[in-house]
Amino acid sequence: MRASRFHLATLKETPVDAEIVSHQLMLRAGMIRRHAAGIYSWLPLGLRILRKVEQIVREEMDRAGALELLMPSFQPAELWQESGRWEQFGPELLRLKDRHERDACIGPTHEEIVTDIFRREVNSYRQLPVNFYQIQTKFRDEIRPRFGVMRSREFIMKDAYSFDLNQDAMQRSYDIMDQAYVNIFDRFGLDYRAVSADSGAIGGNTSQEFHVLAESGEDAIAFSDQGDFAANIETVEALPPAAERAAPAADMEIVDTPGMHTIDDLASGLGISARQCLKTLIAEAEDGGLVALVLRGDHELNVLKAERLAGVASPLRLAQREQIIEVLGNDIGSIGPIGLSIPVFVDHSAARLADFVCGANQDDRHLVNANWGRDCDEPVSVDIRNVLAGDPSPDGKGQLKILRGIEVGHIFQLGQKYSESMQATVLDEQGKAIVPFMGCYGIGVTRVVAAAIEQNHDDKGIIWPESLAPFQLAICPINYHKSDVVKQAADDFYQQCLDRGLEVFLDDRALRPGVMFSDMELIGVPHRVVFSERGLGAQQFEYKGRRDADAQELPLDELTTFLEKLVTSSCAPG
RNA sequence: CGGGGUGUAGCGCAGCCUGGUAGCGCAACUGCUUUGGGAGCAGUGGGUCGGGAGUUCGAAUCUCUCCACCCCGACCA
Structure with missing residues (x-):
C-alpha cells in the first residue's frame, strides 16, 4: 500500500473524551470514528486489524470442526418469547416494531436463532455433534457505553454454539473449544489467562473466561503462584484463616x-x-x-x-x-x-x-x-469477601496473586436451557426424542483489538504483535520526491516486498522524516526501513523494529536477505 | 436510571460573569523556501455559537425548555 493512496487519518492531538489509552490511540491512529454513544465506524486502517483478528479466529474455529454460518441481527420477538428471554432481558435488549407493528429486537446474542436453526435442520443423533459459529455484529443497548470499542453498543463478536446428545459429549465439545481458544489467543501473541468464572445470566454450570492482561482491565483475576488455579476474583473462595481466634484480652x-x-x-x-x-x-x-x-x-x-x-x-x-x-x-x-x-x-x-x-x-x-x-x-x-493477594489458594497449592484483565472470551456449558424451552430435539438410536445439550462460546472480536493496544503501547503509539499488525513493514524514503536514487531504491524494494507477499506500507508522501516516523510509530507498524541519499551513498539502509531503542545501519547488499527473514518471521503461525 | 459536568470551525479551546463587529492554536487549501524526529514565511477557505421558545432596540452571552455527549455508580464479549 502506498501512503498517497491510503486514507491515513492520524491526529496529533489526543481527543479529550477518550479516557483509556486504547481508545485514544485508536482515534489518533485513525482506526475508528464515533457517530453516537458507543457507535463507531472502522476506518480502513482499523478494519485491517479487525480482519486479522477475525481471520485467526475463523481459521482456528474451522480447524476445530466448527461450521461458519451467518445469522440475522434483526430477530423476531416470537423466538425470544419462546425462550422466555423477551421478558427476562432488561433494556439492554433493543426492542423495536416493524411497519406491521410486529415486535422484534436487534440481537445481543443468538441462542434463540441458532436453536431455531438447529431444530429445523438437525433431526438425528447421527448429525451430532455439531457446532455452528458466526462472526457478526451484535447490539447491546448498554446503560453506559464507554472506553471506545471496549464497551460499545454495536460490536463484532464471534459466537459459537455446540449441540450434543448428552452431557459427556457436551463436555467433549467444550474441551475442544477450550483448546481452540488457547490456540487463538496464542496466535494473537497477547499475554492472556484462561480463568474459571461465574456463568452469569446466560445460565449453565461450567464456564471459563479468557482475559487479556492489562493494568486498565475492568476485572480482577486471581491465580495460584504454584498450582494451576486461576479464576475471576468474584468466584474465588476465601478460605477461613487457619489460626483459631485468640481469647479476649481486655474489657469492652x-x-x-x-x-x-x-x-x-x-x-x-x-x-x-x-x-x-x-x-x-x-x-x-x-x-x-x-x-x-x-x-x-x-x-x-x-x-x-x-x-x-x-x-x-x-x-x-x-x-x-x-x-x-x-x-x-x-x-x-x-x-x-x-x-x-x-x-x-x-x-x-x-x-x-x-x-x-x-x-x-x-x-x-x-x-x-x-x-x-x-x-x-x-x-x-x-465467606463474603473478595480474596486478596497473599491469601491461600483454594486448591491448597501456594498463595494467590492478583492481576487485572480484560475479558475477551467466554465459554459456557448451557445444558438444555434453550433446547428445552424451544423444544429442539433429535432422535436417538431407539427413535426416541432427545433434548440436546448446548455449549456457547464467545470472543469479543472488536474488544480484542482494543485489548491488544491496552497491553502493547508506549508513549509513541501502538505496538502491534506481528499477527495483528495492519502492515508488517513501513518503508520511509527521505526526499522521495526530490531524489531519484531514493525513489528508485524505495520503489524497487517496495515491489520486491509485494512480490514476496509482504504487507508493506510505502510512505510516498512529500513529508519531512519526523512526520513519517511518528505516523508509523503511532499506527504501530512492527518494522521500518529508511532509505536516504546519505545512506544509499554509503551503500546502506536503515532498519528499526518498533520496540527497538535505536535504528541500525545495514549494508545494502543484505537487503534481500533481510526481506527473506522478515517474510519468514511474519508468515510463521503465531 | 440516579449523581456531576460539557456543548462556540474537522480537533483542542477562549469569549459568557458585566448583552453591541465571533476569536486563538492545530488541521485543511495555495505559493515559495525547507527536508534524518510532528518545519518557516505569505495568503485562502471554513461558524444555523447543540435545537426551540422567551426577555431585549439588539442574545454565543440573560431566562425557560428540549436534545446530544462526557465522567462516577448497578450489567457484560
Missing part, C-alpha cells in the same frame, strides 16, 4: 469517635490497623427487611457471594440510608454487629478477630475490645 469499652465514619477515619483516629476493625454493611433482605454483612476493615465485599446467602435479596442492594436510620436508629458510620436486631452474617476473617473495634450503634461512638461470644452471640461465619 465505648469510645467517642466524632466525625469518624469510614474505616480509614477510624483506624487513623484510634491509631490502630484497619485489620482490627469491623466493617458493617447493611443490605436489603429478601423479605424487605435488612441484613448486616460484616467484614474485616481491610476486606471488600463480594457481591456474588453475598447475594447467594439465604435471606439476602438477589441481586444485592445496599440499603438506603433513610431505611437504616429508621430501622436501626443510627446513621451509617457507626453500625456494628453487637446488639443488632437484624440477621448478621460475618465473614470468616472477621469472625476470627478478638478485641476488635466496631460501631456502637450510636451515632459517633464505637466499641473497642469487643469480642464474639463474650459481648454478643457467636457469629454466623460465612
Whole structure:
C-alpha cells in the first residue's frame, strides 16, 4: 500500500473524551470514528486489524470442526418469547416494531436463532455433534457505553454454539473449544489467562473466561503462584484463616469517635490497623427487611457471594440510608454487629478477630475490645469477601496473586436451557426424542483489538504483535520526491516486498522524516526501513523494529536477505 | 436510571460573569523556501455559537425548555 493512496487519518492531538489509552490511540491512529454513544465506524486502517483478528479466529474455529454460518441481527420477538428471554432481558435488549407493528429486537446474542436453526435442520443423533459459529455484529443497548470499542453498543463478536446428545459429549465439545481458544489467543501473541468464572445470566454450570492482561482491565483475576488455579476474583473462595481466634484480652469499652465514619477515619483516629476493625454493611433482605454483612476493615465485599446467602435479596442492594436510620436508629458510620436486631452474617476473617473495634450503634461512638461470644452471640461465619493477594489458594497449592484483565472470551456449558424451552430435539438410536445439550462460546472480536493496544503501547503509539499488525513493514524514503536514487531504491524494494507477499506500507508522501516516523510509530507498524541519499551513498539502509531503542545501519547488499527473514518471521503461525 | 459536568470551525479551546463587529492554536487549501524526529514565511477557505421558545432596540452571552455527549455508580464479549 502506498501512503498517497491510503486514507491515513492520524491526529496529533489526543481527543479529550477518550479516557483509556486504547481508545485514544485508536482515534489518533485513525482506526475508528464515533457517530453516537458507543457507535463507531472502522476506518480502513482499523478494519485491517479487525480482519486479522477475525481471520485467526475463523481459521482456528474451522480447524476445530466448527461450521461458519451467518445469522440475522434483526430477530423476531416470537423466538425470544419462546425462550422466555423477551421478558427476562432488561433494556439492554433493543426492542423495536416493524411497519406491521410486529415486535422484534436487534440481537445481543443468538441462542434463540441458532436453536431455531438447529431444530429445523438437525433431526438425528447421527448429525451430532455439531457446532455452528458466526462472526457478526451484535447490539447491546448498554446503560453506559464507554472506553471506545471496549464497551460499545454495536460490536463484532464471534459466537459459537455446540449441540450434543448428552452431557459427556457436551463436555467433549467444550474441551475442544477450550483448546481452540488457547490456540487463538496464542496466535494473537497477547499475554492472556484462561480463568474459571461465574456463568452469569446466560445460565449453565461450567464456564471459563479468557482475559487479556492489562493494568486498565475492568476485572480482577486471581491465580495460584504454584498450582494451576486461576479464576475471576468474584468466584474465588476465601478460605477461613487457619489460626483459631485468640481469647479476649481486655474489657469492652465505648469510645467517642466524632466525625469518624469510614474505616480509614477510624483506624487513623484510634491509631490502630484497619485489620482490627469491623466493617458493617447493611443490605436489603429478601423479605424487605435488612441484613448486616460484616467484614474485616481491610476486606471488600463480594457481591456474588453475598447475594447467594439465604435471606439476602438477589441481586444485592445496599440499603438506603433513610431505611437504616429508621430501622436501626443510627446513621451509617457507626453500625456494628453487637446488639443488632437484624440477621448478621460475618465473614470468616472477621469472625476470627478478638478485641476488635466496631460501631456502637450510636451515632459517633464505637466499641473497642469487643469480642464474639463474650459481648454478643457467636457469629454466623460465612465467606463474603473478595480474596486478596497473599491469601491461600483454594486448591491448597501456594498463595494467590492478583492481576487485572480484560475479558475477551467466554465459554459456557448451557445444558438444555434453550433446547428445552424451544423444544429442539433429535432422535436417538431407539427413535426416541432427545433434548440436546448446548455449549456457547464467545470472543469479543472488536474488544480484542482494543485489548491488544491496552497491553502493547508506549508513549509513541501502538505496538502491534506481528499477527495483528495492519502492515508488517513501513518503508520511509527521505526526499522521495526530490531524489531519484531514493525513489528508485524505495520503489524497487517496495515491489520486491509485494512480490514476496509482504504487507508493506510505502510512505510516498512529500513529508519531512519526523512526520513519517511518528505516523508509523503511532499506527504501530512492527518494522521500518529508511532509505536516504546519505545512506544509499554509503551503500546502506536503515532498519528499526518498533520496540527497538535505536535504528541500525545495514549494508545494502543484505537487503534481500533481510526481506527473506522478515517474510519468514511474519508468515510463521503465531 | 440516579449523581456531576460539557456543548462556540474537522480537533483542542477562549469569549459568557458585566448583552453591541465571533476569536486563538492545530488541521485543511495555495505559493515559495525547507527536508534524518510532528518545519518557516505569505495568503485562502471554513461558524444555523447543540435545537426551540422567551426577555431585549439588539442574545454565543440573560431566562425557560428540549436534545446530544462526557465522567462516577448497578450489567457484560
